[in-house]
Structures are given as structure tokens and as C-alpha cells.
Amino acid sequence: MSAQLSRRNFLKAAGASALLVGFTPRGLLAAGYEDSTLNPFVRIDSDGVVTVILKHFEMGQGTSTGLTTLIAEELDADWASVRIDFAPSDTAKYKNLLFGAQGTGGSTAIANSFMQYRKAGAAARDLLVRAAAEQWGVGVDRIRIDKGVITDGQRTAGFADVIHSAARLEPNPEPQLKTPDQFKLIGKLKLPRKDSIAKTDGSAQFAMDVKLPGMVYAVILRSPRFGGRLTGFNADKAAEIAGFIDAKALPNGAGVAVYGKNTWAALKARDAITAEWDFSDAEMRSTGALIEAHRELTAAPQYQARALTTDAVQARLSAAPRTLDAEFVFPFLAHSPMEPLVCVIEPTASGVRVHDGCQFPTVAHGALSSVLKLKPEQVEIKTLYAGGSFGRRTTPTADYHVEAAMAFALLGGKTPVKMLWSREDDIHGGYYRPMALHKASIALDADGAILGWDHRVAAKSIVKGSAFESALVHEGLDHTTVEGLADTLYQVPNMALGVSDFLSPVPVLWWRSVGNTHTAYVMESLMDMLAHERGEDPIALRLSLLDRSNKEQARMAGVIEAARDMSGWQPGQKRGFAAHYSFNTFVAVVADITVEGNKVHVDKLHMAVDCGVAINPDVIRAQMEGGAGYALGAIMRNEITLDQGLVVQDNFPQYLPLRMPDMPEIAVTIVPSAEPPTGVGEPGVPPTGPALANAIFAVTGKRITELPMTTAGFSFV
């Protein structure tokens, strides 16, 4: 019987046409045909095409390339022809091994998938090798695979030729993984991104692009103040707008769903509706009062983040010959992903299908089923490309999924509804990086040695009251408020860190690198101030505070030296330096700037990163570039301010995004490492801002302690 015939018969009998390799919910390797209950990590179709199933979504961070690299490497597949597909929402099968839930965040995608995806690829390869050996009657040690071609030295076969017999074999529970010297794709300097072609010809599908037969478009009229509740509305004027369908109050009092036959009709109709709100529980204050409230909170910290308490450190401060004192103020920041939020829900025979650039399927799935009163298995989430997130697409409340579900249900649950946000909705919409205020008082002896350090932070907690509280809050302290500071790698003696929660109806959220967005700015500015105070080189000071017998501190010293060396840093030069450790990744930055009067131009950033084994060096570089740009734009110019509770900024003309002329040249050095791979989506952000601030100080003598930098009278050209 020829192989061709046998495969066809078997496939016909099995009613399927693909070899699947993945894991059981208990984490055991499993393989089978398409009709099996297995949810795969890799699928090999009857035409030999390999498809990698991505349990993490793609928001630009490069995961679709990274996870695919892991499978293709172990499988010895042909890179150019491997395809990608997003996994369905199924927590048991596709959970993030670090969260226990299906979701992407905290720069964990590669870290938690590294062994899992390699194992799936290796198991698939092992099945193909055994099947080929059996078919040709040779030992498995004779079989080689290169770029998708199987050979025993004499004959060759494609994956398609052996999947039928491979599917009948039991997968090896512990397949042999490659050793680093055998890697052909991992660490390769240039491996074309998997999403490059679709994103350059307009074919990549985002949730914003979904169009279904009979679909209506919905926008939400929300309270102009955070915490306001709808008491009534008048849609008479909207009725005059062609294409307006209806307007309905949301059942939770958060606003009005406005429906149109197309996006423009929905937007125009919303503009024509007037609404009344109850502001008795709303935020009515202005930014100045909010800052003052934060300042007052630092007088008596509610929680302690380090062993030494605020009270205990006072004696050291009062006995010291001098102290270095500083206060830092950080504004609310919007994430403003390029694709405004959007979620499409359509009815199906058994429930609903949701189209979304879904960052945290487990949370979205739970919220959608509860609002729609459906069983979890009646909700299907189809994940599409996400046009950026920077944290915005994961809210513990699944805010925009809930809005979409309410809008869908209010219309009767029979009509597909696309609920979308405008850019104004995004800027006005809350879920900001929290405002934060830091106060530091550092006691120094006559030689400038640190005797004690009283550090206090006030900010609204991101996770309190949410489903993430139990994981991230301990004894009342929200770790995300002080990450990067409470656990600083610098060996600073007698540091106390007191924390207070600011309370406000303004919803806050993780924003690319979370607490590190402010803690790194403060710590790295203080390091620069200390160095200046002591007349010491800022890099030398940092190195002197790291103990290289500790592995993390040694790696931190490694990136600091790498940035120093790649930039040709010499003590006394007018340049800025900062370094930070976040999400298990180390990044150091040297900033070169030109200043004319108060006009600053960032010329070049020299960035050194240690993220363990570099899976895709070019993706790492891209994330350093992008992270630096994201940080610069915000730190230079961005703030969300309130005027009696009303958000002042509306759209990009007021919330100015970084543009091409702002972008510096960026050089990236990836420090070689054999440690397990860690994330790169966020860690480029934290040290970039303080590197710029320290450069501005070096050149102008002005220390910027209130962001954005335009507040201090600088402009950026």
C-alpha cells in the first residue's frame, strides 16, 4: 500500500486532515487528529502547512513571532511557510502559566511559554521522526529534518507525507529539546516578523475592521465626570440624524448606548443627545486639589513597604548633618493605543461570538457571560490583532466588554453590535496611569554616605477592589504602587518606604511598565542628585551600590557597564544616565541631547538590555525603540488634567503624541545571557524618562521633578 493511499484512507476514516500536538488541561503532551478534543499548540495540515496556535495576543510586542520561533525551532519547520492563528478563549488549555488565567501582560508571554512551546514543537518533531523511520524501515537516529524537509540521507519527505502515521503514535512525554548550540532560529539576528506582510498591505484584521451582515454601530455617551450617574436623557435631536437607530440608557447608570446604521451616524447622533447626571458621588476636584490631596497623604503613610518603618527612620534623619530632600509629582496618563477600543458581539446558534483584540480572555469571558446571562461555554471569543494596548485592553472590570455586552443585550440580543470608542472617548475615558506623588528625604553624613532614607508615596491603588487584589495586595499594600522602589537592587542602607492610597472615582490602570513608570523616574533622579551632591560620577555611584555576589545585582551592573561602554561614557560629560530592573529584565540608558534656551532635542539613546536568552534579537531591539519612544512622548508632554472634574484634554491636538521629528536615534546592545528569557515589552520604558531628565540636568542645571517636562518650561523640538 502506498503511503499516499494509506494516508488518504486513514484521513477519510478519521474524518480529519491535520496532525495536532498540544497539551491536555493537566499539562501532559497529547497528539491526535483534528476531530479529537485536543486543543493544539501546533497543527500540521494534510498539505504540510504548519500553523502555530498563539495563546498570547499580538498588540505589536512581537509575540506572534516569538512563540512561532519556539515551535519552528524545535520542529525544524521552514520559517517562511509557518502560519499563525490565535487561540480561542479557553483558560484550561491556554492559560498563562504564570497567572493561572488566559491573558497577556507583565511582559510574561515569552517567559511562561518558553519551555511549553518548545516542548510542543519537539513533541511534534519526535512524532514525525518516528513516523518517517517506521515508514522507511530505518532507525530514528538516521532521520534529520531541516526547514521542513525530512530525510534519512537517501530519501526525502515533507511533513504531509508522514502525518498520518505520526498521528497514530503516542507522543513522547519528555521529548528531547535542542541544546542552545543547535539553535537555528532562536537568537537569529534577523527573522522576518510573522505579522509584517498583513500589516503592510491593509489585510491585517483588527476588531475595528469587523463588519457583519446586519451589524449596527454603537457608541456610548458617558458621564463627563468620573463617578457620575445618568438620571435622564433627551434624544429628540438625534432622531433628525439620518442613520440614527435608537438610544437606550445602560442598565448600570453609566451612560446611554447610541446606535446608528454606520459609525458616522452613531457619532453624530451621540453629539445631538443631551443627558442629565447625578454627580453626588463624582470626582469634582481640579488637578491642583488632587496634587494637594496626594501631598497631604504623604504626611502619615498608611502602609509600610520595607522592613524599616517611616517612624523608625526619623531618628537617623534628625541626627544627620544634612539631608537631600525632593518631591516628585506625576500626572494621570492615558494609554491611547492607536486603535481606539472596540468590541463586536454577534448572536450564534448557541450563544454569542465576540470579536476583540482580546488581551485577557479569562477576565473578558467571565464578564461577558455574566452580563449576557450565558453559560461560559456559550461565549466564544475570537481574538484579532490589537492596535496597541500598553495595558489599556486589560481592565479587571473588563470595562469595554461590559459596555459592548450591555449595548448588545439592550438591542434584544439578536443583532450584531459593534461598540466602538472615539479618540475623545479614549482621552476622556479614565483607566489612567495613576497620579503619584513621592517625597524623599535622604540623610547623608559629611562625606555624602547615606545614613537613612525616608521615602513616601501616595497614589491610587490599581488593583484594590478588583479580581487581582488577592494576588497583588499584601497587608493592605498594593505592590504595583511601589514596584521598582520597594525592591530596588541598589544596596541603600536604612530605607523606609511609606505608602498611602489616594481615593477617587477616577479609574486607574496599569500603563506600560505600571508602577515603574514613576518609581524608576524617582529612584534614578535621586541617584543622579546623590552623585551630584557627592561630586561623583553617576555611573560609578550606581556600581558602588551593587553587590556583584548577588546574581540580579551583578546583571544590573552588567547592563550599566554595557551602556557606559557602548556610549563611550566619560565622567563629567553632559549626558544623562539611568538604569532599571523591571519584569525580570535589566535596562540601562545613556541619553544625548541638544539644548538651546529652553528647547530640548533628544539626539540619541544608547540602550543596553539583559533579558536572558535573546529569542528574537530584532524584536528585542524593536521593543527597546518603541518602549523608549512611548516613555519619551509621555514624559515630555503628556498629562491628563481635570478642571472641576472635567477632563481638559480631548484628542491628539491636546494630548500630544510623540511624532517622527521627536524620535532620537537609538542604539541597542543585547547583553549575552544563558538565563531563561524574560519580557521586553515594558522594561525599555522605565529608565528612558529619567535618563532624559538627568541629561537635562547635566546640560542646564535644572532638575525636573514634576511631569510632564513642559510643566518646567521646557519645550521639545
Added chain:
Amino acid sequence: MEYQLKINGRMRSLNAEPGTPLLWVIRDELALTGTKFGCGVASCGACTIHLNGNPTRSCITPVESAVGGEITTIEGLDDPISAAVQSAWREKDVVQCGYCQSGQIMSAVGLLRQNPRPSDEQIDSFMSGNVCRCATYVRIKDAIKLASDTLEA
């Protein structure tokens, strides 16, 4: 109101209210979704199309003003400059989330049509209306220079 628009070389007829931005006609009525919505106020460039060959922000272009003109969207790019730009974008792996990139490419093609050898400053100024929140600007600039070199060769 019924309109006839010439888009990507084909006449298409559609219904829209006068004053509707071309962006929403292209996306919602013609289902050409490569052209993106980013701000609606001519401040981000995600909606850039070519109207009679010139990069144009479709979010503030009323549908009636495009009647009689030639509209090209990312889906309709079909000339040596566009091909060079798209392949340079792939060679440099410019994209991250990708949402801004149709608009970036439409602007870059427009730039190279007007100025085949732009300087860094000319690239900065021509492209400054196109926002990339992922900050892929370093690579966008590299890709434009690569495309220019390829076309020159």
C-alpha cells in the same frame, strides 16, 4: 444621497449623507478596512488615502468632495514606488501593532512621489502628521530611505 466614487480604479456607487467623511464611507460602506480611524480630526494620519495622487486625511474629507476624483487606498497600491515602499517596510520589519502603518505607507509613497531623494529633515517634516503610538519611527525612516535607494538603483 447616492454617490459614484472612483476608488482603486473602479467606479463604486454608494449611499451616504452629504458631509459624511470619506473615511467612514470607505470603511463602513465599501468595506475597505485597511484605511484606519485614529482620531477623526486630521491629527494622526491613520486614515491617509490618496486623492488624485496626493496623501489626504480621509477623516475630514467630505464624501462629496471626492466625487470625480481618483481615490487610492492601501488595498489599491499598485505601482513601482508603492511596491518599493511596502517591501522596504517588510525588510526593516517596521510594524509593531500595525494599526498606523497603512497611513504611514500612504504618506511615504506620497513623499517619494514628490521627492525621490528626501533628506532626513524632509522625511521628518513630511511624515510628522502620521502618529505611531508604538513609536516605530526609527524604522519608518530607515524604510523610506531604503525604498528611495531601491528606486534609485
